[in-house]
Amino acid sequence: MNFRDIISGIAFLIFGCTVVWVGSGFDAGAAYVPMGVGILMCLFSLSLIVKGVVQTQQNGGLSSAAALIDHPGRFMATVACCLIYYLAMPTVGFYSTSTLFIILLALVLGERRPIVVLGITVGFIILLYGLFAMVLKRPLPVEFFLVS
Amino acid sequence: MFDSLFNALPVALQFGSVVSLFVGTLVGILIGALPGLNPVMAIALMLPLTYGFDPVIALGLVAGIYNGSMYGGAIPAILLKIPGTPAAIATTFDGYPMTRNGQGGLALKTACWSSAIGGIISAIALMTLAPLLAQVTLAFGPTEYFWVAVFGLVSIAVLVGSDISKGMLSALLGVIIGLVGVDTISGAERYTFDSLYLSGGFDLIIVLIGLYAIPPVLEMAEKSNATYYDAGSFKVDASGNALGLIRQHWRTWTRSSLIGVSVGILPGAGGNLAALLSYNEAKRKSTNPESFGTGNPVGVAAAESGNSADNASAMIPSLTLGIPGNLVAALVLGALMIHGLQPGPQLFTKSPDVVFGFMWQMLFTAMLLLLLGGMVATRLFAQVLRMPTALLVPTTLVLMAVGVYTVKGNMTDLYVMLAFGLLGYLLHRLAFPLAPVVLGVLLGPMAEQNLRLAMLISQDNWGSLFTRPISQGIIALLLMVLFTQAWKILRKGRQN
Numbered sequence: 001m002n003f004r005d006i007i008s009g010i011a012f013l014i015f016g017c018t019v020v021w022v023g024s025g026f027d028a029g030a031a032y033v034p035m036g037v038g039i040l041m042c043l044f045s046l047s048l049i050v051k052g053v054v055q056t057q058q059n060g061g062l063s064s065a066a067a068l069i070d071h072p073g074r075f076m077a078t079v080a081c082c083l084i085y086y087l088a089m090p091t092v093g094f095y096s097t098s099t100l101f102i103i104l105l106a107l108v109l110g111e112r113r114p115i116v117v118l119g120i121t122v123g124f125i126i127l128l129y130g131l132f133a134m135v136l137k138r139p140l141p142v143e144f145f146l147v148s
Numbered sequence: 149m150f151d152s153l154f155n156a157l158p159v160a161l162q163f164g165s166v167v168s169l170f171v172g173t174l175v176g177i178l179i180g181a182l183p184g185l186n187p188v189m190a191i192a193l194m195l196p197l198t199y200g201f202d203p204v205i206a207l208g209l210v211a212g213i214y215n216g217s218m219y220g221g222a223i224p225a226i227l228l229k230i231p232g233t234p235a236a237i238a239t240t241f242d243g244y245p246m247t248r249n250g251q252g253g254l255a256l257k258t259a260c261w262s263s264a265i266g267g268i269i270s271a272i273a274l275m276t277l278a279p280l281l282a283q284v285t286l287a288f289g290p291t292e293y294f295w296v297a298v299f300g301l302v303s304i305a306v307l308v309g310s311d312i313s314k315g316m317l318s319a320l321l322g323v324i325i326g327l328v329g330v331d332t333i334s335g336a337e338r339y340t341f342d343s344l345y346l347s348g349g350f351d352l353i354i355v356l357i358g359l360y361a362i363p364p365v366l367e368m369a370e371k372s373n374a375t376y377y378d379a380g381s382f383k384v385d386a387s388g389n390a391l392g393l394i395r396q397h398w399r400t401w402t403r404s405s406l407i408g409v410s411v412g413i414l415p416g417a418g419g420n421l422a423a424l425l426s427y428n429e430a431k432r433k434s435t436n437p438e439s440f441g442t443g444n445p446v447g448v449a450a451a452e453s454g455n456s457a458d459n460a461s462a463m464i465p466s467l468t469l470g471i472p473g474n475l476v477a478a479l480v481l482g483a484l485m486i487h488g489l490q491p492g493p494q495l496f497t498k499s500p501d502v503v504f505g506f507m508w509q510m511l512f513t514a515m516l517l518l519l520l521g522g523m524v525a526t527r528l529f530a531q532v533l534r535m536p537t538a539l540l541v542p543t544t545l546v547l548m549a550v551g552v553y554t555v556k557g558n559m560t561d562l563y564v565m566l567a568f569g570l571l572g573y574l575l576h577r578l579a580f581p582l583a584p585v586v587l588g589v590l591l592g593p594m595a596e597q598n599l600r601l602a603m604l605i606s607q608d609n610w611g612s613l614f615t616r617p618i619s620q621g622i623i624a625l626l627l628m629v630l631f632t633q634a635w636k637i638l639r640k641g642r643q644n
Binding site: 004008009019026029032045047068083090106111116120140141 | 313314321338366367536537542546554562563570578
């Protein structure tokens with residue numbers, strides 16, 4: 001974790017300095033706390049960096065940290081599916097996009113039983129429709145086939 | 149004050165409230181039973197749906213989910229050695245060996261009764277201690293509230309996680325997130341970068357769902373390989389009668405519940421700590437400590453009553469001071485604010501039905517566990533573990549999307565949620581605790597507002613922050629927490 005501590009400490013240091021720099025432009029009353037918080041952030045970042053450096057020297061430059069992302073492929077695929085889902089939702093509609101999203105992501109994550117995927121997806125969407133459209137009556141992005 | 153408690157009983161027993169208690173407890177047990185999902189996530193997802201509801205119904209759902217999930221976490225812990233919630237880790241120590249010894253049914257029954265007893269004792273502590281503390285806090289002014297907020301934030305930052313620097317950095321990050329938007333005192337825009345979206349600040353629910361709900365789902369997606377648990381794992385025999393359990397465990401339940409209640413009141417300490425302390429104490433008191441870890445039902449009773457006794461007591465500082473003891477308590481504050489109620493001592497006089505009704509709801513949901521957590525129901529709940537994670541991931545993500553979208557009907561909120569989710573994932577993997585971030589969002593603005601009010605009243609006399617006796621008491625407590633932690637670190641350093 002030592003190199004990660006150093007890098008995250010540097011990231012927080014930069015962030016803390018930015019907070020102080022931007023905060024210095026606020027009115028006096030509104031600036032106290034942001035600047036104080038930014039300064040504290042810089043101090044704790046420095047402490048983290050120093051500790052990371054000391055530990056790195058003690059370990060002889062070796063780091064035993066686990067990977068930051070265990071399965072980058074699945075991780076990226078999930079995030080990408082989420083982004084596509086959010087982008088498509090306003091034009092395609094909530095229920096249609098959600099149905100496609102569940103099926104697509106389940107397939108991407110390795111589920112290959114069509115009856116299980118379709119059964120759970122349809123059941124879940126019906127449940128959502130019952131809850132949001134019939135019970136709670138919440139407006140959600142309208143389905144593309146219903147747009148006049 | 150106690151008259152109000154009894155006057156609120158009919159409110160907690162009205163039809164809508166009772167339905168919400170049943171639904172909340174059922175949902176809570178199901179969520180708790182699913183490894184990877186946690187009560188914080190469930191409550192955060194549920195809150196946006198309750199905007200149009202009466203606060204009593206919304207809080208009934210929160211109470212049910214909270215108490216239900218604490219028991220639900222024990223189901224996979226006992227059947228599969230997988231804690232459904234972090235608080236159920238200690239339950240695996242003896243629960244799983246009991247299943248291996250053919251006593252899975254007894255272990256589940258013991259867990260159910262222990263959770264219920266712990267929850268009942270905790271609710272009674274909430275009902276008796278919170279009104280008394282609320283009377284004391286009527287003497288608090290802005291200076292005291294400032295110090296209480298600082299105390300809550302600093303103690304969580306230094307007690308949660310293994311590194312003080314990381315805890316403090318997490319808390320400070322949360323404070324900055326909480327400061328984004330228009331300053332309520334001067335009207336100045338802070339960290340908005342001329343964005344209309346940012347001028348309104350970040351919604352607590354969106355930050356919470358992002359930080360707390362997305363990282364476990366991403367981790368689930370990474371581990372997902374379309375496997376599901378073998379149905380044979382869920383075959384449990386009904387065994388053990390209630391009277392026998394009471395006779396065998398009443399001492400353990402009492403001791404562990406008292407530990408859980410004390411731990412719950414402390415900010416930063418959670419159900420997992422309460423369960424581990426209770427388990428260790430039960431082992432220490434036992435005449436046969438070697439049997440712990442090999443399938444001793446006392447171990448299950450201690451762990452489950454300890455983690456459930458933490459639930460209601462964590463609400464004591466939250467309802468009386470507006471300082472949440474844990475993340476669920478922070479969500480309860482969020483729920484109150486969503487419904488236009490301001491937590492603190494005034495809540496007890498302005499909305500007694502809501503606050504005292506909630507205390508009754510915590511008690512009733514603990515009792516409901518005995519009804520809903522019975523053997524037949526538990527067998528049914530265990531079936532939820534068959535849900536393949538490859539489908540659990542997208543369905544949970546859809547629930548998050550709809551929950552967040554319904555807050556303001558704004559698509560940008562979904563991207564913001566995802567961004568906070570990625571931030572939460574990164575922080576978690578870098579061993580930065582997430583609880584201080586969320587509490588920083590909540591307590592940072594509260595500390596700032598009270599500090600500036602105190603400065604206005606004292607005409608910028610900074611010395612006034614240190615002169616009032618109650619403030620001095622809180623500062624002394626704060627220093628005690630800091631010195632204790634520093635002492636621990638020094639001692640650990642010497643040992644190494």
